[in-house]
Amino acid sequence: MEAVIRRILFLAVILFIYGGSAFASVAVDGGxxxxxxDDPDLILIDMSSDPTQYQRFHIPGAVHIPYKYLTATRRDGVSVRAGDRQLKQILGYLGITPESQIVIYDDMGGLEAGRLFWELERIGHENLALLDGGLVKWILDGKRVVARESEPRSKAYPGAxxxxxxxxxxxEQVQAAxxxxxxxxxxxxxxxxxxxxxxxKRSGHIPGAGWWPWEESVRFDQGFVLREEAQLRESxxxxxxxxPETPVILYCRTGHRASQSYYVLRRLGYRDVKIYDGSMAEWSRTTLPLKEGMEP
Known part of the structure; x- marks a missing residue:
């Protein structure tokens, strides 16, 4: 019962701070x-892009997990999600349970953190948010960082x-779409x-796909925070x-950049969003059509 109350409070506080906006229901800021x-119920996860960044400095209390741990390479060379067995090991290492309150950050505008967000949403984790601006905005705001590594409170993740x-x-789902x-x-x-x-020999995009470059959603000149909601919705x-009820499938080369865009769309309240896991690395290996030029 106590865990349920904490979960409700976590979600309620986020919604209260951001005025109940769907745009920010999966985001928190440094304030x-x-x-x-120091909240023992909060698990703060660092996914900085440089593997040595965490060792140099990070937000106090954060535990680190590299992006590559969330992916696997198939025999044909296509990078895909690592699978539930490896994900469960990672969650256990980080000390995550279904009731955990999780905040993830990186130093690339959500490019790394979006992948874990996507995975956790897939298994139904609710107490979940990204730190807007991540480590970059945190430092620009003059907030404290440390070099001492934090030991995760590892425990076996319960259940399947x-x-x-x-x-x-x-x-197949992409073709059907x-x-x-x-x-x-x-x-x-x-x-x-x-x-x-x-x-x-083969280049371009999947016929019918619109172009929405991931980096256009980030204000790199303003601490790597996301652009204003109105600008994102206009694009x-x-x-x-x-x-926001329109079904969307995102892709890039390997699903990496698409993970960041997945987070942005979910933050905007789009409900039915998927990532084509094999993305262009898989599609380009087939004889399926590709289209060159800037028209969908």
């Missing part, structure tokens, strides 16, 4: 986090993992990758995505 660093939120798409007339496909890679290179509306 919220700083006075809670299962898919609670259907947020993973395979290649191109025909159903409802699902929108978004390519979040660079302009050059989306447009393709006519000199390459999505230009792609025909005004309605």
């Amino acid at each position: 919220w986090l700083e006075p809670r660093l 993992l299962g898919e609670v939120r259907a947020n993973v798409a395979d290649i 191109l025909k159903d007339g409802k699902t929108r496909l978004l390519d979040v890679r660079s302009r050059e990758e989306y447009a393709g290179d006519r000199r390459a 999505l509306a230009a792609l025909g995505l005004e309605d």
